[in-house]
Each structure stands twice: as C-alpha cells, then as structure tokens.
Amino acid sequence: MTRNYPYKFRLEPTEEQKTRLKHYGFTCRFIYNLALDQRNLSRDPKPLPTLLEMWEKRVADREAGIKPERKERNFEEERKQEVVHKNINYGFQSPQMTVLRREVEWMQDVPFSCLQETLRSLQTAFKNFFDRVKKGQRVSDGRNPYGYPVYRSRYRLSIPFKPANVSIKKVSERAGGEEGAYFSELTVPLMGSLIRFRQDRPVLGTPKTPTLKLEGDGKWYVVILTEQEVEDPQTPEAEVGIDLGVAKMITLSDGTIYPLTKKQQQTFTNIDTTEKRIRKLQAACDRRKTKFSKNWIKVKRQVVKLKHRQKRSRESLHHEITHLITSGFGRVAVENLNIKGMTPSASGTEEEPGTNVAQKSGLNREILKRGWGQLVSQLEYKAEWRGGEVIKVDPKYTSQTCSKCGHVEKANRATQATFLCQKCGHKENADVNAAKNILTRAEKQ
Numbered sequence: 115m116t117r118n119y120p121y122k123f124r125l126e127p128t129e130e131q132k133t134r135l136k137h138y139g140f141t142c143r144f145i146y147n148l149a150l151d152q153r154n155l156s157r158d159p160k161p162l163p164t165l166l167e168m169w170e171k172r173v174a175d176r177e178a179g180i181k182p183e184r185k186e187r188n189f190e191e192e193r194k195q196e197v198v199h200k201n202i203n204y205g206f207q208s209p210q211m212t213v214l215r216r217e218v219e220w221m222q223d224v225p226f227s228c229l230q231e232t233l234r235s236l237q238t239a240f241k242n243f244f245d246r247v248k249k250g251q252r253v254s255d256g257r258n259p260y261g262y263p264v265y266r267s268r269y270r271l272s273i274p275f276k277p278a279n280v281s282i283k284k285v286s287e288r289a290g291g292e293e294g295a296y297f298s299e300l301t302v303p304l305m306g307s308l309i310r311f312r313q314d315r316p317v318l319g320t321p322k323t324p325t326l327k328l329e330g331d332g333k334w335y336v337v338i339l340t341e342q343e344v345e346d347p348q349t350p351e352a353e354v355g356i357d358l359g360v361a362k363m364i365t366l367s368d369g370t371i372y373p374l375t376k377k378q379q380q381t382f383t384n385i386d387t388t389e390k391r392i393r394k395l396q397a398a399c400d401r402r403k404t405k406f407s408k409n410w411i412k413v414k415r416q417v418v419k420l421k422h423r424q425k426r427s428r429e430s431l432h433h434e435i436t437h438l439i440t441s442g443f444g445r446v447a448v449e450n451l452n453i454k455g456m457t458p459s460a461s462g463t464e465e466e467p468g469t470n471v472a473q474k475s476g477l478n479r480e481i482l483k484r485g486w487g488q489l490v491s492q493l494e495y496k497a498e499w500r501g502g503e504v505i506k507v508d509p510k511y512t513s514q515t516c517s518k519c520g521h522v523e524k525a526n527r528a529t530q531a532t533f534l535c536q537k538c539g540h541k542e543n544a545d546v547n548a549a550k551n552i553l554t555r556a557e558k559q
C-alpha cells in the first residue's frame with residue numbers, strides 16, 4: 115500500500131532570502147491569478163486573448179488610470195452558460211506563460227519550473243472542481259457550492275517546485291534546544307544561497323512536489339509530500355476500553371497498565387519530576403518583586419526549556435503506547451473528556467460533585483489530562499491507518515458502575531484502587547473495571 119506522508123519544517127531564511135522568496139511567491143501568485151482570469155473567459159464569446167495580451171492590457175490600463183473592475187460573481191449562473199473556449203488547460207497555458215516570461219523581466223528571476231508547477235496546481239484545482247460537480251459533492255452552502263477555483267491571497271504565498279530541483283542536506287548534528295534536532299540546508303534554484311532550517315527527522319519515501327509556503331503566522335515553511343510504500347495494514351479484530359487512571363497513566367480493559375516497561379515508567383516519572391520543577395520555578399518567578407530582571411529572565415527561560423523537554427518526552431511516550439494499542443486492537447473505546455472544560459482545580463462534575471476530586475485528583479491526574487487530547491488524536495490517526503476506529507463514550511459514572519451486573523453506586527468504589535460491587539460482590543481493580551465499562555458503552559453505540 116502506498117501512503118502519502120507530509121513533512122513540514124519551518125525555514126529560517128535570512129532577510130535577503132525572505133525578500134527573494136517573497137518575489138518568487140508573488141510571481142507565482144501573479145501567474146496563478148492571471149491564468150485563472152483567462153480560464154474565467156471560457157464562456158466569453160469574444161476571441162480569447164493570450165496571457166501576454168492580458169498582461170499588456172493590464173499594464174496599459176494601469177498607465178491610463180483604469181482600475182480593474184471587480185464584479186460579484188454568480189458561479190452557479192455562470193455554469194449554465196455554454197463553454198466557448200473549450201481547451202484552456204495546462205497544455206494550452208504553459209507555452210503562453212513561456213512567451214509571457216520571455217517578455218517580462220521580473221518574471222525571469224523566478225525559476226521557470228515554479229511557474230510551470232503553479233499552472234499545474236491550477237489545473238489540479240479545476241480537475242478537482244469538475245470532479246465535485248460530477249459527483250454532486252458540495253463544499254459550501256454559499257455562492258460557490260462546488261468550490262470553483264478562486265484568486266490566491268497575498269498573505270498566503272505558495273511556491274511549488276519540481277522534486278528534482280530541491281534538495282536537503284544535513285549540515286550539523288545538533289541544532290540546540292530540541293532533542294534530536296539538527297540543522298539542514300535547502301537548495302532552491304536561482305536562490306543564490308542555501309536556506310537553513312531545523313529538522314527533527316529525515317524525509318523518507320519519494321518526494322512529490324515540494325512547496326515553500328508563507329503562512330498566516332508570517333513564517334516560511336517547506337512542505338514535502340512524499341509517497342511511502344508501507345505494508346498493507348491488518349485491522350486487528352480485538353477491541354479494548356481505555357480508562358484514564360490516577361496513579362497510572364492509562365488502564366486497558368484487558369488489565370494492561372501503562373506505563374508498562376521500565377523505560378516507559380522512567381519517562382513517566384521524568385515528566386512528573388519536570389512538572390514539579392516547573393511549578394517550583396514558576397512560583398519563584400511569581401514571588402519576585404522585580405520582574406524582567408536578569409535573574410528573572412534566566413529562570414523564565416529555564417521554564418520554557420523544561421516545558422519543551424517535557425512535551426517531547428510525553429509525545430514519544432504517547433507514540434510508543436498508541437502504536438502498541440492500535441496494533442493490537444481494531445476498536446478502541448475511550449472516555450470523551452472535554453479537555454477545555456476542565457479546570458486546574460478539578461472541582462468535580464455536576465453529577466459527582468467532589469467525588470472526582472477525591473477519586474481522581476492531584477498532580478498526576480493533572481499531567482495525564484494535559485496529555486489526553488494528544489493521546490486520543492494519535493490513537494485516532496493510527497487506528498485509521500490500520501482500518502480500525504476510536505469510539506468516544508460518555509465517561510459519567512464509569513468508575514461507580516459494576517462492569518459485571520451494571521449496578522451503579524458510589525459505595526461500589528470501596529477504595530481508590532479497588533472496586534467492590536455492593537449488589538453482586540464483584541471485586542476488581544477499579545481502573546480495569548472502569549475500562550470495561552467504557553468498552554461496554556462503545557459496544558452499545
């Protein structure tokens with residue numbers, strides 16, 4: 115099976131490189147919008163102007179002080195009109211672009227292949243649009259229900275390259291800060307210099323169109339879509355419920371408790387220790403009367419570093435665990451915890467006021483909660499890769515319900531660790547009992 119896998123790295127261009135990238139980006143945008151203008155004329159009975167003629171008219175208009183007219187479009191109405199110029203496609207526009215580029219000096223600084231790829235992406239945009247119309251697949255309720263291609267904005271620039279024209283070279287073993295990160299350089303045609311960036315993993319597979327992008331945050335990124343050959347996934351038959359524990363990270367309905375291995379336990383303990391250090395340093399910062407002093411800044415920086423390290427450890431631990439779970443189970447049931455709605459004080463829920471605090475509270479629970487959203491989203495995409503699914507269930511009373519007879523009572527929870535049914539006498543590890551309830555709920559959904 116081939117899988118498309120995207121890589122994205124933030125570039126660290128110099129000021130000079132930024133200027134040049136913007137020039138590339140604006141030129142690609144210009145070509146895209148001009149070619150779109152030409153395609154928009156396909157239903158116009160007048161003879162079709164070439165891209166060069168269209169550009170010349172724009173220049174003449176600007177010199178004469180004529181502003182380009184902007185009229186409200188009715189995409190659905192336009193679609194009913196007859197197509198007069200039938201073959202305005204990539205093959206038609208590409209040679210015209212070549213002619214235009216030969217005449218316009220500022221376009222010549224931009225690699226020819228970038229402009230070609232830009233026309234190709236317009237072609238793809240139209241192909242996708244026609245496919246949607248054919249299938250009756252609406253993308254919005256507005257004026258443009260099938261997503262007819264629109265002009266590109268000046269705030270999100272995009273420069274597509276041919277894979278052969280872009281190369282990445284590792285230039286140092288370490289890039290500081292992030293663990294495992296190293297510096298690489300990107301070769302871009304006609305750029306004159308290499309663009310530096312931080313990489314944290316190698317690009318595997320066959321790269322398809324690499325693209326340099328200026329995004330909404332004002333930063334440049336390189337996005338490389340690759341095609342990777344992976345083994346056909348086997349969807350595991352088994353199903354499992356997962357409970358977010360107190361002392362332990364998570365408990366599965368089959369009795370497995372994570373962190374499982376010594377190494378995982380160590381990582382987990384490290385996350386915990388780091389959290390305590392962060393809190394201590396933060397408290398010290400808050401107590402200080404003079405903020406922004408040299409020492410204050412130093413401590414703040416330390417906090418940022420620790421947080422980052424904690425984030426990376428948590429992430430890799432999650433990857434390990436979610437990999438194990440999704441390779442063993444095809445259907446995974448989890449608690450649907452509204453992460454946003456949880457307050458740091460954990461003052462309990464409406465149904466179980468206070469009991470939540472007593473049962474599942476403390477620093478550990480805090481740390482676990484913070485990672486829960488990430489853990490679930492990892493489970494979701496990994497399950498999808500294997501053709502499995504993740505089911506989110508209502509977590510209400512899962513800790514007070516007997517997984518054997520279904521009896522719900524607060525007293526069922528004899529201690530924090532043990533579940534003892536007051537009705538049928540079923541006795542079990544409290545977290546395993548809860549995980550079983552979560553699985554049962556998913557089966558009913």
Ligand SMILES: [Zn+2]
Binds near residue numbers: 516521537539540
């Ligand atoms: Zn029972």
